[in-house]
Amino acid sequence: MENSINPAKPIQRVLLVIAMHAEAMPIVDVLKLTQADSAIFPKGVPWIRYTGSLEGLFDIDVVVPGKCPIFGVDNVGTVPLALATFAAIQALQPDLVINAGTAGGFKAKGACVGDVFLATQVAYHDRRIPIPIFDTYGIATTKCTPVPNMIAALGFKEGNLSTGNSLDMTQQDEQLIKSNDASIKDMEGAAVVYVTNLLSVPAILLKSVTDIVDGVRPTTEEFLENLSTAAVALLKTVVMALKFVHGKTVTEL
Amino acid sequence: MENSINPAKPIQRVLLVIAMHAEAMPIVDVLKLTQADSAIFPKGVPWIRYTGSLEGLFDIDVVVPGKCPIFGVDNVGTVPLALATFAAIQALQPDLVINAGTAGGFKAKGACVGDVFLATQVAYHDRRIPIPIFDTYGIATTKCTPVPNMIAALGFKEGNLSTGNSLDMTQQDEQLIKSNDASIKDMEGAAVVYVTNLLSVPAILLKSVTDIVDGVRPTTEEFLENLSTAAVALLKTVVMALKFVHGKTVTEL
Numbered sequence: 001m002e003n004s005i006n007p008a009k010p011i012q013r014v015l016l017v018i019a020m021h022a023e024a025m026p027i028v029d030v031l032k033l034t035q036a037d038s039a040i041f042p043k044g045v046p047w048i049r050y051t052g053s054l055e056g057l058f059d060i061d062v063v064v065p066g067k068c069p070i071f072g073v074d075n076v077g078t079v080p081l082a083l084a085t086f087a088a089i090q091a092l093q094p095d096l097v098i099n100a101g102t103a104g105g106f107k108a109k110g111a112c113v114g115d116v117f118l119a120t121q122v123a124y125h126d127r128r129i130p131i132p133i134f135d136t137y138g139i140a141t142t143k144c145t146p147v148p149n150m151i152a153a154l155g156f157k158e159g160n161l162s163t164g165n166s167l168d169m170t171q172q173d174e175q176l177i178k179s180n181d182a183s184i185k186d187m188e189g190a191a192v193v194y195v196t197n198l199l200s201v202p203a204i205l206l207k208s209v210t211d212i213v214d215g216v217r218p219t220t221e222e223f224l225e226n227l228s229t230a231a232v233a234l235l236k237t238v239v240m241a242l243k244f245v246h247g248k249t250v251t252e253l
Numbered sequence: 254m255e256n257s258i259n260p261a262k263p264i265q266r267v268l269l270v271i272a273m274h275a276e277a278m279p280i281v282d283v284l285k286l287t288q289a290d291s292a293i294f295p296k297g298v299p300w301i302r303y304t305g306s307l308e309g310l311f312d313i314d315v316v317v318p319g320k321c322p323i324f325g326v327d328n329v330g331t332v333p334l335a336l337a338t339f340a341a342i343q344a345l346q347p348d349l350v351i352n353a354g355t356a357g358g359f360k361a362k363g364a365c366v367g368d369v370f371l372a373t374q375v376a377y378h379d380r381r382i383p384i385p386i387f388d389t390y391g392i393a394t395t396k397c398t399p400v401p402n403m404i405a406a407l408g409f410k411e412g413n414l415s416t417g418n419s420l421d422m423t424q425q426d427e428q429l430i431k432s433n434d435a436s437i438k439d440m441e442g443a444a445v446v447y448v449t450n451l452l453s454v455p456a457i458l459l460k461s462v463t464d465i466v467d468g469v470r471p472t473t474e475e476f477l478e479n480l481s482t483a484a485v486a487l488l489k490t491v492v493m494a495l496k497f498v499h500g501k502t503v504t505e506l
Contacts, residue, residue, distance in 0.1 A: 042343060045451055071390040077380055079335045079444045083451070086336050090295060126379050127330055128419035130473050137324040138419070165418070166381035166391070172423050191332045198298055198336070220383050 011245050013059040015094035016238070017085045019188050020074045022227055023101050023208075024050075024064045026235040033062055040091035046075065047084045057246045063088040077165045078191035085195045096250065097203040099192040100238050102230045104169075104219060105209035109159060109183035113212060113226050116237040117183055118151060119144055119161035119205035122190040125176035126164035139176065142193050145202035147253040150244050156237070159183025161205060163190035167220065169213060185213060202250045206241060208234035264498050266312040268347035269491070270338045272441050273327040275480055276354050276461075277303075277317045279488040286315055293344035299328065300337045307492075310499045316341040330418045331444035338448045349503065350456040352445040353491050355483045357422075357472060358462035362412060362436035366465060366479050369490040370436055371404060372397055372414035372458035375443040378429035379417035392429065395446050398455035400506040403497050409490070412436025414458060416443035420473065422466060438466060455503045459494060461487035 018024040027033075033052035041047050046066030053059055065075035065084045075081070081099075089097065105111025120143070127138035151158060162182035164173055169185070177185055189205050196203035208230040211222030245253065271277040280286075286305035294300050299319030306312055318328035318337045328334070334352075342350065358364025373396070380391035404411060415435035417426055422438070430438055442458050449456035461483040464475030498506065 042452055044453060068390050071386055073387050073390045076382070076387070077391070079331050079447055082332045082336060083339050083448070086339065124418070126418055128421050129329070130421055131477065133324055134326050134329070134420075137321050137326045138330070165377070165379055167387075168381050168383055170423055170425050194332060195336065199295055200297060224384065 008249060009095065010247055010249055011058065011095040013092065013094045014096045014098060014242065014245060015088055015092055016060065016062045016098045016100055017081060017088065017192055018062060018064050018100050019076045019081050020101065021064060023231050023234060024062055026231050027100065027238055028062055030235060030239065031060060033060065041087055049088070054242045054246065060242065061088065061092055061094070077187050078163065081188040082191040082195050085192050089195070089199050089201055094201060096245065097192070097196050097201050098238065098241065099189055099203060099205045100234055101186060101188060101207055102210045102227060102234065103161065103184040103186040103207035104211050104213040105184050106182065106214050107212050108214055111183055111209050111212065113209055114229055114233045115157055115209045116233050117159045117207050117209065118147070118156040119184070119189060119207060120158045121160045122193045122205065123160065123162055123180040124164060124190050125162045125173045125180060125185070126166065128172065139180065140190060141180065142190070142197065144193060144205060145250065147204060150241065150253050153244060154240050161186060161189045161207060163188065167223065184209065204241065206234065206237050261502060262348065263500055263502055264311065264348040266345065266347045267349045267351060267495065267498060268341055268345055269313065269315045269351045269353055270334060270341065270445060271315060271317050271353050272329045272334050273354065274317060276484050276487060277315055279484050280353065280491055281315055283488060283492065284313060286313065294340055300340070302341065307495045307499065313495065314341065314345055314347070330440050331416065334441045335444040335448050338445050342448070342452050342454055347454060349498065350445070350449050350454050351491065351494065352442055352456060352458045353487055354439060354441060354460055355463045355480060355487065356414065356437040356439040356460035357464050357466040358437050359435065359467050360465050361467055364436055364462050364465065366462050367482055367486045368410055368462045369486050370412045370460050370462070371400070371409040372437070372442060372460060373411050374413045375446045375458070376413065376415055376433040377417060377443050378415045378426045378433060379419065381425065392433065393443060393447070394433065395443070395450065397446060397458060398503065400457060403494065403506050406497060407493050414439060414442045414460060416441060420476065437462065457494065459487065459490055
């Protein structure tokens with residue numbers, strides 16, 4: 001059950017973990033991935049795996065946490081994607097994990113709708129534990145796997161990502177998001193990084209902005225209106241990133 | 254990788270999942286469990302398993318998510334315990350999961366420090382997703398495995414449990430906790446039930462009250478002051494519950 005990084009080994013298998021169907025399907029379609037049987041997962045879980053390759057160059061799996069069997073909506077939030085990521089890494093032993101998805105952006109940090117950010121650092125804004133040391137554990141500020149060459153070559157916007165399980169933002173969330181110096185906020189990223197660090201797999205987070213959190217329009221309205229546009233921007237960026245990854249080791253990214 | 258409940262099969266293996274070392278160790282000590290090797294878990298994870306039996310009657314494993322390797326504190330919160338519970342169920346195939354831990358209690362619902370509640374229903378108070386259907390998905394109200402005979406025999410206090418990743422409580426948390434009609438609030442329970450339902454394993458949640466959330470004293474102060482007292486109350490209740498479980502099927506609980 002060991003995952004170990006060999007810095008000299010070219011990346012041969014990439015696992016994309018994506019919370020929402022609408023975010024994943026453009027990528028699945030363009031890469032012509034096919035739905036795999038779910039035998040790698042425990043019986044009964046709603047997780048779905050799509051598998052194939054990038055133009056025959058290396059193996060790609062896309063794993064989504066699927067739909068809630070009770071409510072029929074995507075299993076968004078930290079726990080479902082953390083579990084699916086954990087199980088997928090165990091089964092597939094990828095060389096690299098990419099968490100692709102949508103996010104709210106802060107115009108004060110230069111974000112516009114449709115921008116795709118590469119997260120350089122993640123933290124939580126909804127784990128407030130006001131006991132010394134537990135407080136910093138709760139926020140869990142963590143650097144992402146450095147990819148300076150990818151950023152330089154592809155011109156990605158960079159920024160800190162703050163994660164919480166809510167789509168909206170309370171005053172307390174806002175304080176912590178500011179303290180996390182976040183350009184973008186999402187509902188899964190820090191939990192994916194927690195899992196990839198636990199299992200010693202490098203991870204890249206690409207987040208496409210659906211709404212401007214510090215703007216004038218309600219998040220929900222903007223989110224729903226821009227979800228498909230953001231998913232297309234995300235698709236383009238993910239394909240660029242995958243092509244850049246081809247033939248490289250993690251330390252060359 | 255199948256977990257299936259056989260309602261006619263007496264419970265032979267119980268898995269206790271416990272977030273904090275201070276909550277787990279009285280139980281480990283009294284039951285004379287010993288630390289197992291961690292080969293059932295992926296290499297490098299901080300999760301710890303203690304194993305043994307209840308007076309030779311049936312197998313018991315206690316799994317704790319261990320200490321954060323960076324901050325050195327217990328890995329509290331939904332994601333770490335969900336992951337450890339998922340991996341432990343996969344490896345150990347228990348007939349029953351018990352999530353034992355501490356919680357804040359509401360005096361308006363009759364809670365006192367040192368009370369142990371059996372949770373009859375769980376929900377979240379920190380997953381606000383103000384989109385139709387996603388809103389109810391976020392709250393995720395879920396009935397726990399019914400144990401009417403255990404409640405009648407052992408005289409447990411019953412109540413709804415509301416889960417969030419913070420020790421404190423904002424105004425928005427409070428609104429949702431009230432709407433969840435919760436007697437107690439914790440930081441893991443709903444996520445454990447999510448995992449046990451995902452894997453079709455019955456689960457019992459026993460929560461010992463460390464602090465009165467709607468009282469006059471700060472939660473942190475009361476929590477730290479009463480943690481060991483609450484852990485002893487929890488121990489007594491867990492041992493009673495385990496003895497009651499012996500020789501019974503899940504439907505007889």
